[in-house]
Amino acid sequence: MSLRPRAHIHLSNIADNWRTLQAAQNGGVTGAVVKADAYGHGLPQVAEALHDAGCDHFFVAHSYEAEITRARLGSHPNIYVLNGPSPDEEALYRENALIPVINSSFQFRTMADWLVDGVKMPRGFALHFDTGMNRLGLPLSDATEIAEASEAQSPILILSHLACSEDAESAMNAHQAEVFSSIIAAFPGVPLSLCNSGGVWLGEDYHHALTRPGIALYGGGTPPKGVNLKPGMTLSAPILQIRQIDAGETVGYNATWRAEQPTLIATLAIGYGDGFPRSASNKGFAMLGETRCPILGRVSMDLITIDVTKAADLARPGVYAQLIGPEAALEEQAALAGTIGYELTTGLTPRVKRIYET
């Protein structure tokens, strides 16, 4: 048996989370964001599970991610490329029937050049307007001009992105929603999309025609009380060694942890080389059965040391301890490491063996 860390990917949980998001929306269509290898869960497998569950709208960041999605799902679903097109990609967009998301006047000209001979994009195109995040998207001041320029083939979707959706109290949410609504005047009848996961939880005023949840599909983010998302993955690593140490001894690089009493230590085969963050040193935890075992000392490249004093009956070589999953909430583990669930799952490297469960 291999001693690799592993991530069981719970495809049916991910599909259930998609259904939960759908149920939270009063009408409107629920899409799925599967960029960055489906937040580390595996793009083709996750896209297929969601397509089987009824999802028809997939969002990725890059055209190569869109190609992978198209190859797996066939011709049916709509696939949007959030980062937009580059001038040399016309054939790729046409052959894969990708929907470019136009974020800038440069990208708009890029696509206009593709349309000169009157051949429309196979599935149309989307426009992304910046309503206050100042990260990516067309400026509002361009709305009228772009609307006139795109008359020959009008956009199939107008989207914008919320900056503070995970904070329901933030005044930015209502502000952005209002600015977004003002754009519609220039594009009568074109469907709208504003919500990421956090936006879905803000309520139906935000939902519009299509939503774009990502992190919630994978069981993360900040769903409101009463919404129970299921974990998208269970990350676990096997114990390599057990050692009893005496009071006064230290653990790991730079001896950052010192035992105040005799302590039973287990060494797990996972580290920052697997994408488990070094910032979890002396802060994160692993679960052995139902016992919470604090990480002791530094997370190193291949190894982590945990305190198994209270789980001595279970601690033996080859037993897997859980780091993310039903017993070890993704966002809690991430917060202890000073990060967010997105970064934790997305950062897991190929050394973590993915095992797909339906």
Ligand SMILES: *Cc1c(COP(=O)(O)O)cnc(C)c1O
């Ligand atoms: C990543 C992304 C999403 C998904 O956001 P979550 O917070 O993961 O739900 C939605 N829309 C855009 C434009 C994105 O870049």
